[in-house]
Amino acid sequence: MDIFENVLVMLVAACLLLQLSRRLALPYPSMLALAGVALGAMPWVPHISLDPHLALALFIAPALLDSAFDTSPRELRRNWMPLVSLVLVAVLLTTAVVAWAGWAFAGLPLAAAITLGAIVAPPDAVAAAAVMQQFRIPRRTLSIINGESLLNDAVALLVFGVAVSAAGAAHVPMSSSLPMLLVAVPGGALVGFAFAKLNLHFGAPLFAGTRSAIIFQFVMTFGAWIVAERLHLSPIISVVAFGMTLGQFAPKRHAPRDRVHSYAVWGAVVFTLNVLAFFLMGLQARGILTRLSGPQLAHALEFAGLVLVLVIAVRVAWxxxxxxxxxxxxxxLIARGRAVPLPSRRINLLIGWSGMRGLVTLATAFALPEDFPGRDLIVLAAFAVVLGTLVIQGFTIGPLIKALKIAPDDSLEREISLARTTMMDAALAALEAEPGGEAAAVREEYRAARTLAQDTQQPQAKTAHDRLRAVAIRAQRRALDALRHGGQIEDDVYHQLEEEMDWAELNAIPASDVRLQSV
Structure with missing residues (x-):
């Protein structure tokens, strides 16, 4: 009961911190990191431990799905060169530098040192994106940071898995695990793709309009992870493939009411897991600091500070x-038939400074077995990196953007205006042949919306307007899908307008059809 009560206190504190972070224009993960430290300093809060395999699946799978669902394959292809630089070179370089420091200065075994490097290597885009969106920085920069956050998790976790396995079997060299990756990576992708197709073709129509649909989504997400893990394939790649496949095909198969409820539930779940991870960080750090004393503690803190400096410096320098x-x-690069401008020094400095660590680093640190070589030192260093990057970089990235005077990007508004105008044209064309006064009234409404380039619809009762509005909205959806498929708008615009259409369609149908059934 004590644990449950403390979890409730954590969630209430997190909600208050979220409001504070909004008022101060600070990333909420930075506030949560400080709150985790404060919680760890409270001696009456009980210690909470998780099974390593459970911790990895519980925290990583939903976060990966959330990122993968919103990731555009077209954007990944368009930005492949900077992504390869950040996802492969930066992650592996950071892993190598931190591993060398762990081996040379802390005396960690090589496999354990590489494990530490893999834990602290992947940045988390949540904190950086939360600040950058307030300043309307170039969308391509945000796209690169978000794409990096997804793919570098996969790369770092693959290295983490190989290193942990090698550390658990000291007589087996790490190179012997590398051939398995040739099977684990594509095999994991196939498992994730298969689960996505199963969800799209069977789960979506079977559970449409019920709360069971959301439960089934959770089952399929963790199922993709567990099945890949049992088959000795990559569960990380499996969940990434599962999420990206759903992100491309699910919008056409899910009803608006299912989508609205699903987004709300998943957003709350990912936020709650972030809260729990940061508070567990504080509790684990307290236990480690209690076990260490004197020169041993001083050495551990010095090493943790060294790792923090190396992690920041390597990314900025690279x-x-x-x-x-x-x-x-x-x-x-060439995109949409024209050259993409080369990144400026200001943009590069911003990207380099945006490498804050977060949930993935915490979850992989939790996932280390209790008897892992140098576990206390590794976990303490990982926590120092998360706390240090979120506080140092998280609190300064806003002032840095202001100091760099990066020109605001208004391409999002231009694309929304283009898409809205096209969608209104499609709606008016679909209603053109409809007779009667009701059709004329709806046409006038859409003409006004087109003129204003925004949606001014009002809630509708169950009248003849319902059918006509549904006809118009279906035409708008087809036009929006065509714009996305043709590459005229990006996925962020697509999802914003898709949500707008969802609410418009919900407004146009009876309340009894909006409300979810109990089963």
Missing amino acids: VQVYGAAMRRYKLG
Whole structure:
């Protein structure tokens, strides 16, 4: 009962911190990190431990799904060069530098040192994106950071899995595990794709309009993880493939009411898991600090500080080197038939400074077995990196954006205006042949909306307007899908307008059809 009560207190505190972070324009993960430290300092809060495998699946799978669902494959292809630089080179370089420090300065076994490097290597885009969106920085920069956050998790977790396995079997060299990745990665992708297709073709129509649909989504998400793990494939790649497949095909198969409720539930779940992870961080850190004393504690804290400095410095340095090479040799990309501008020094500095660590680093630290070599030192260093990056970089990224004077990007508004105008044209064309005064009234409403380039619809009762409005909305959805498929708008615009259409359609149907059934 004590644990349950403390969890409730954590959630209430997190809600209050979220409001505070909004008022102060600070990323809420940074506030949660400080709250986790404060909680760990309270001696009456009980220690909470999780099974390592449970911790990894519980915290990582929903976070990966949430990121993968919103990731555009087209954007990944368009930004492949900077993504490869950040996802492969930056992650592996950070892993290698931190592993060397762990081996040289802390005396960790090589596999354990590589494990530490893999834990602290992947940045989390949540904190950076929360601040950047307030300043309307270039959308391509946000797209790169979000895409990096998804893919570098997969790369770092693959390295983490290989290193942990090697540390558990000291007589087996790490190179012997590498051939397994040739099977684990594509095999995991196939498992995730199969689960997504199963969900789309059977789960979506079977459970449509019920609360069971959301429960089934959770079952399929963790099922994709567990099945891949049992088959000795990559559960991380499985969930990423599952989420990206759903993100591309689910919008056409799910009804608006299912989508609205699903987004709300998943958003709350991911936020709750972030809260619990940061508070568990504080409790674990308290236990480690209690076990260490004297010179041992001083050495551990010095090493944790060294890892924090290395993690920040390696990313900033590599991004600057990569950007300088791109500008020096003019290695631009082609997108939509035109050259993409090379990243400026200001943008590179911003991307380099946006490497805050978060949920993935915490979850992988929790997932270390209790008897893992150097576990206390590794977990303490990981927590120091999360806390340090979220506080140092999280609190300064806003002022940095202001100081860099990056020009605001208004392409989002332009694309929304284009899409809205096109959608209104499609609705008016669909209603053109409809006779009667009701059709004329609806046409006038859409003409006004087109003129204003915004949705001014009002709630409707169950009248003849319902059928006509449904006809118009279906036409708008087809037009929106065509714009997305043709590459004229990006996925962020698509999802914003899709949500607008969802609410419009919910307003146009009877309340009895909106309300979810109990089963």
